[in-house]
Structures are given as C-alpha cells and as structure tokens.
Amino acid sequence: MKRARLRIALLWLLVPVSAVVLAFAVSSIALLAIGENPASAFRSMARYGSQANSLVSMVNRAVPLFVAGLAVAMGFKMNLFNIGVEGQYRIATLLAAAAGAAVVLPGPLHIAFIMLVGMAAGAAWAAIAGVLKVKRGVHEVVSTIMLNSIATGLGAYLLTNYLRKPAVGSELLIATPPIADSGRLPALAVIAGEDVRSFAVIALVLGISVYVLIWRTRFGYDLRASGINPDAARASGVDPNRMIIRTMLLSGAIAGLIGMSDLFGFFHAYTLDLPVGLGFDGIAVALVGLNHPVGIAVAALVFGWVDRAAQILDLEGIPKEVIIITKGVIILSVVIAYVLVRRLVQSQEVKAAAEATRRLEERREEVAA
C-alpha cells in the first residue's frame, strides 16, 4: 500500500520535472537556431542568478506571482475558471492606490485600509461574474474575459478623468497621487543593494491561510467536493450557487492583493509602469504549481528566477526574450503531462482497487471453506 502511494507521488513529481526538461530542450533549440551556444547561455544565467541581489530580486518578483497563483487556484479548486484575475487586480490596485492617497492614517491602519479597499474592489469585480453565473447562467470564462477588457477601459477612464494627480507644470505623468509615508512598507532588509520587500511576509501568511482554508476547514472540504463531483456535493447538502458566489468573492479578494507588493514597496502610486499581465501569469503559476500553495510558491520562485537571471543575456548579446518561450513551453508541457499522469495514476488506482477486491474475495472464500 505504502509503496503504491510512493509510486503515485513520484509519478506526480514527473509532471514539473518533465516540463522543465522539455522547456530547456526547446529553449536550447531556439538558441541553437539563432547561432548561440545554449550551454554558455545557461551557465551565465546560473552564475548571474545565484548572486545575492539576484536571489532577492527573485523573491520580489515571485511574490505578486504567488498571490496571483493563489487567486486563480482558489477558483480552479472547484472548477471555476476565473480568467478575470487580470481585470480584478488592475481595478483593485487602481482603487486601492487612489483611496490610500486620499487618507492619512496611523501606519498599520493605513496599510490595512489600502489592503481592504483592494480586496473589496477585487471581490466586487469578481462578484459580477459570480452573480451572472448563478442568476443568469452565464459561463464565468466568457463573462470574465469581457470583464477584463471592461476593467482596462474603465480603469483608464477613471484614472485620466478622476483619480489622476493634478499635473504640475508640463509634467505628463499619468498616475494617482503618491501615498503618504504611513501607507508604505519599509524594506525588511537590504541585501546587496536590493530591498527585500516586506509584503513577502504578508503573502506567506496569505498562502498559509489559503492552505488552511481549502484543506483544513469545512468550507474548503465543500469547495473541493464541489470541484471533484458537483452532483455528489449537492446531494450531501452543499448549495452550489452559494459556493460559486463565495469562491468568486474569495478569489477576487485575493486578486485584489496582487499589486500590493509593488504598491507598498516601490511605486507608492498607481502608474502606467506597474506590471501588467500578472493575472494571466497567475493562471500559468497555478497550473504549474498544481493548484497547491506549496507548488504555487515553487512555481512563482522558478518564474521569478528565470525572469531575473535572463537579464544577463542581453549583456551577452543574446535576446532575453528566449525565456518567454521557455515559460510558454513549461506551461504547455505541464498541462499535457498533468493529464497524462492523471490517467496513469487513475489506472494504477483502478488496478490497486481490483487487487484489493480480489484478495477480499479470496479471504471470503477461505472463510466459507
């Protein structure tokens, strides 16, 4: 029994390992195709990526990805495809930045206020998709895709017309007014000239909370049950509509925190330089991390490291864009490997169950004899 479990665990480990191997292979081919030496490229990436400040940068890049992955995984766990994390976090970051700049509160309160505004805005934006699904039967993939684009337009409108900092002189910067010092998080430490952003700690707490919520509470049990077998969950008294609304709210609220690390630690205002596309990256990270907080953390760190380490490539005359292909291949091969391994595991489980049944039958016959 134990050996079967170990075998299954090893099979699951195959998913990320094979994806990374394949991604390296494809990137090597791409590098060879443009006449570069893949080995030396990877070696300089490894050298640059293992410097202290690179490791700090890796963590800083990984934190928003980790939060985004958590937001997406929340929905995935009950088969809800929240493609709308992108729109949710952009609207949320904009409103949180504007609200945070409008008030001055004592330190921790100010931080908490900004985070609450972000979570509320994200949850509200996600709730539109949830309500449309429950009340009008609109599939969440379609509605969240529409809501992403609406968020882009609405955000641009709000920023340029209402939330923008009044222009000083001929300054053309489009941004919200800066948040006061009480609404900023100081660096946890400074290592080799790079700030270790304090939001990493909050993200860690968030990750643990999500784990506890999904795997250690009644709500989480219902959520996972609804994802694995909605009919069985309904039969055991779980109201699917309520679950959908609650999950969308939670997912949106977490999405509302994606931009906070950059907001608290660096930009202190909503500007057009804030990273975009984190919602879609979050989908990738959740997929690669197999929807588990630990896996998501590892995936976010890997993606963060690749992003950072690739910066050296430009100095060596190699287009660093090759890593976008690396990441894309990782995503595609993870999802394919995941499906293949799941089929393998299922057949193993079926075999194990058949074996157990046969033994039981034999014993019964022995007893009867």
Added chain:
Amino acid sequence: MSWGGVDTALAQAQRGRRLSARRILLLLGFVIVLLAAVRWATGTPGLTSSGTWGATLRLAVPILLAGLGGLYAERTGMVNIGLEGMMILGTWFGAWAGWQFGPWWGVVLGILGGTAGGLVHAVATVTFGVNQIVSGVAINILAAGVARFLSVIVFTGQGGGATQSPQVASELPRLTVPVLAGGELFGWRSPDALGWIERKGWFLVSDTGALFRGFTSEVSILTIITLLLVPATFLFLWRTKLGLRMRSAGENPWAAESLGVRVYTMKYIGILISGALAGMAGAFLVLEAAGIYREGQTGGRGFIGLAAMIFGNWRPSGVASAAGLFGYADALNLRSADAVHALLLFGAIALALLGVWYLTRRRVFGGILALAIAALLLLWFAVTDEVARQFVFITPYVATLLVLAVASQRLRMPTYDGIPFRKGEQVS
C-alpha cells in the same frame, strides 16, 4: 397522422425561418431610418457618412474573421480562447512574409501562422485531452512570446525592432465600383453617383446612398473574401455532409461516434480552420489596416471575435451582424467624437423601443433593464457634450454581457461545447 404532424412542423419551421429573414431586413431598414433621423436631428453627418461605413467595414473584418474562427471551433465542440494568440501569430508571419515576399505571401503565411497555433491547440485538447481553456490561455502567452522572440531576431537592425516590423508595402488590389462610386472603367473615370447623392444631405436618401457608397468604394479584396466567407460558412456547415458531421461532434460526440463519425478528425478540422481564420484576421490587420507589425496590434480583437460569436448566437449571419455593430462603434470612435455622442440618443431610442416590446411580450426583467438603460443613455446624452473614448472601447464587451444577462435562455450554443470528449468513454 404522424406524417401530417411532421409536415406541419416542417412547414412551420420553414415559415419561421423565412419570417426571420424578412424580420432581419426590416430591422436593418428600421436602424437606417432611425440613424438618419438622429443624424438629421443632431446635425452630425459623421453618423452616416460613407467614410464611416467604409471604416466600419475595415474595422469589422478582423472581428468577423475571428468570430467565424470561434464559430468553426465551437461548432465542433471545442472552445478556442487562443484566438487572440493565433491572431498574433497571423500578424507576425503576415508582416514577415509581406515584407520579404509581397502582400499575397503575407496573407498565405499569416493564415499558416494562425493554423500552426490552431494545431498546437488541437494536439493539446483533442489528442491529449488538456482542458480547452487552459490550453487557450497557454497559447495566448506562448504566441506573444514567440512573436517577441522572432521580432528581436528578424526585425532588429532591419528598420524594425523587438516590438515592430519594418514597413510592409501593401499592394493588395482594392475595388471601387464604377458609376456607383466613381471607379475606373478601362481608364475612364466614371461618375460618382452615390457620392453625389450623399453630398445632397437629403434625409434618408443621402444616408442610404452613403451606406452603399461606403460599401462600394475602395474595398479591399480581403474584405470581399471575408464577406463571402459568411454565406460560405453557412453553406459548408449546414448544407454539406462534412459540415453536418462537424456539427454533430459539437452537438453530441458520443452519438456521432456511434454512427461512425470520426469525432477527433472533425474537431481537428474545426480547430485548424479556426486558427487559419484568426491568422487571416492578423494578416488583414498588418496588410490592410496598419501596413506594419506592432506588438499588441491585435488589441484583444480575438476576444471581441469571441464576443461577436456569442452575440451572434453561434450562427454565421449573427456573427456578421455583431461584427458589423462592433466595427461601427469602433469606426465612430476613430472618426468623429460628435457622432459617438449622437449615438447615445440612437441607443436610448432603440433600447426604449426594445424595452416596450419586451414588456408587451411579458418579459419583465429584460424590459425593465432595457428601459432603465435607455433612460440612463438619454440622461447621459442630455448632460454631456462628448463621450470618453474608453467607453466606446468597452461597448462590445458590455453589450455582450448584457445580451448574455438578458437573453441567455434564448441563445443556443452547441450542446457539447467545451465538454471534453474521449473516444470510447461516456462521461456525464
């Protein structure tokens, strides 16, 4: 007895279809009359000028192509969120081949680029059974990365760079109808009859003239091909054996399989055509609209195409209408700010009429919602002088959400759309 019953049902169905065709024409006529009235009342010629209609056509084509692409995939039961990525591949390869070998090669390579994206989607979802949404999202990310990488390698130092190509000379033929719109006939410059009517500014007559002039002057050959694809798609999917088999894969793959239809092959065909059309949309953007490849050029048109497909109820004619509507909004936004403002009045009147009609049909929710939005639009029209660009940008998406919210019961998507199918395994 039973035969009689079938006969009546069939006759009724046919009558219903004929009636709906007449209804569509009537609706179109009504829209033009109302537009002409608003144009006349608000004094904004931009609302119905031939330039606006021409731009509508040009802007609707990529949306229409993407929408038809979505249609082919979803009719075989496969959701294609990757349209945007396939369109990106179409823009890149269209620009590269257009720059290297000329515009027709641009079209061909653009189509092939999109098809390659479709192939990845098909292999992942049909052969390996990966979730269709997941695969689509991955393709969107991957396509953007591939385009960026290739641009860095190919375009840098050649007059382009990481985010754009060199200028692509476009010499695709354009058509202007002689006599009606002043095209050339064997070197003779024929009169521009419709242009003359348009300049007169007569109520309704000039508006109709401008509409026809917009559709008959300087029309790209790609536009004509795209427009022909709408009836062709209908005939192919609803009037041929292969089309029936493809649709059966989307309506009930297990039943189709039991009758000997090769469901996997049907799904492959659907997704490959889907990618090809998305690629063609990309090539059109490069060769006809911009004359250059730029990163982010697709601007979410793959997603608007998806919206047009839903808005059009998974029917070719519906997709075309929706693409026209979205293209019109874009055209007004590009050309005249006054006209967008006047469009608010048009929307208010149209929605108010729709609301009243819903209420007489006892569809209370839709009726009240339509009337409420009409009132809001009217208020908006009354208290403002212009509409922010961003609102026109989000119009297609909001409209689609509203249609889904109000009329989702009346929409008829393929029954097994998006539901994974494994050979020999009956699920659900």
